[in-house]
Amino acid sequence: xxxxxxxxxxxxxxxxxxxxxxxxxxxxxxxxxxxxxxxxxxxxxxxxxxxxxxxxxxxxxxxxxxxxxxxxxxxxxxxxxxxxxxxxxxxxxxxxxxxxxxxxxxxxxxxxxxxxxxxxxxxxxxxxxxxxxxxxxxxxxxxxxxxxxxxxxxxxxxxxxxxxxxxxxxxxxxxxxxxxxxxxxxxxxxxxxxxxxxxxxxxxxxxxxxxxxxxxxxxxxxxxxxxxxxxxxxxxxxxxxxxxxxxxxxxxxxxxxxxxxxxxxxxxxxxxxxxxxxxxxxx
Ligand code: HMG
Ligand code: MG
Numbered sequence: 556x557x558x559x560x561x562x563x564x565x566x567x568x569x570x571x572x573x574x575x576x577x578x579x580x581x582x583x584x585x586x587x588x589x590x591x592x593x594x595x596x597x598x599x600x601x602x603x604x605x606x607x608x609x610x611x612x613x614x615x616x617x618x619x620x621x622x623x624x625x626x627x628x629x630x631x632x633x634x635x636x637x638x639x640x641x642x643x644x645x646x647x648x649x650x651x652x653x654x655x656x657x658x659x660x661x662x663x664x665x666x667x668x669x670x671x672x673x674x675x676x677x678x679x680x681x682x683x684x685x686x687x688x689x690x691x692x693x694x695x696x697x698x699x700x701x702x703x704x705x706x707x708x709x710x711x712x713x714x715x716x717x718x719x720x721x722x723x724x725x726x727x728x729x730x731x732x733x734x735x736x737x738x739x740x741x742x743x744x745x746x747x748x749x750x751x752x753x754x755x756x757x758x759x760x761x762x763x764x765x766x767x768x769x770x771x772x773x774x775x776x777x778x779x780x781x782x783x784x785x786x787x788x789x790x791x792x793x794x795x796x797x798x799x800x801x802x803x804x805x806x807x808x809x810x811x812x813x814x815x816x817x818x819x820x821x822x823x824x825x826x827x828x829x830x831x832x833x834x835x836x837x838x
Pocket of ligand 1: 633665
């Protein structure tokens with residue numbers, strides 16, 4: 556039987572959050588609906604963060620309410636705190652994600668608090684999610700390099716991943732936020748994290764600034780990782796990570812996985828058409 560590997564589509568959130576010109580709610584809904592038709596099992600649709608920090612995501616609730624949902628797809632939202640969690644529940648997100656950083660500099664720049672403070676905040680969010688049976692995914696940013704603090708020690712990533720797992724995250728997504736990782740640094744980081752948990756609980760979230768995201772995915776596949784976050788058309792970046800470019804393009808990841816003999820469940824022709832549409836949304 557062919558082994559499965561999954562692309563977790565994050566374009567509507569991680570991709571669009573960085574676009575300068577405001578994209579209409581209707582266009583965002585159209586993007587998500589097209590992506591649903593490609594066969595993704597998980598799509599990150601929105602983030603419930605401060606609109607002062609990320610104005611582009613201010614209509615996340617509307618987008619979640621207006622999309623056409625498929626039963627076999629989970630529609631996810633990022634929630635930094637309880638206020639965001641309440642918004643996600645109101646808009647009927649199927650799962651939420653908390654997002655921490657392995658480096659102090661990025662934690663301060665992105666969510667205005669230390670790593671320890673963020674984990675305390677997330678404890679409340681995860682407890683609230685558990686009370687309503689909502690699955691929680693955990694992100695860790697800057698797993699190999701930070702735009703403020705330089706290289707990230709791999710043991711720091713491993714201990715934070717363990718902490719998020721202990722809180723109750725069903726999967727930890729490991730972010731090369733500024734796309735500076737190499738197969739060597741990804742391998743070293745993953746080996747450290749794998750001493751804490753099984754590869755089945757991990758996802759790779761690689762931005763493609765350095766053009767090495769696909770190589771980093773190959774290195775991750777060698778270590779047993781089977782879930783990769785990606786953004787249709789390579790949309791995106793992070794507004795609080797200077798120099799971060801978009802996530803690796805979903806269509807390129809699907810091609811890589813198919814070429815390596817994995818089953819993804821994605822209609823690649825349909826995905827290429829959505830990538831063309833996604834490019835029309837760019838500023
Ligand atoms: P703060 O300023 O420290 O917090 O921001 P605050 O509690 O003082 O709130 C400031 C204002 O925001 C207040 O409004 C709050 O009510 C409001 P004011 O009184 O000034 O009018 N506020 C909210 N509004 C809507 N929804 C909320 C919310 N919370 C507070 N949930 C905060 C702290 C976390 C809110 C802020 O820093 C923030 O929103 N940061 C989010 C930044 C962000 O979204 N970054 C991008 C996503 S992470 C990413 O891309 C990385 C990832 O892709 C992985 C990778 O690539 O590495 C996941
Ligand atoms: Mg990202």
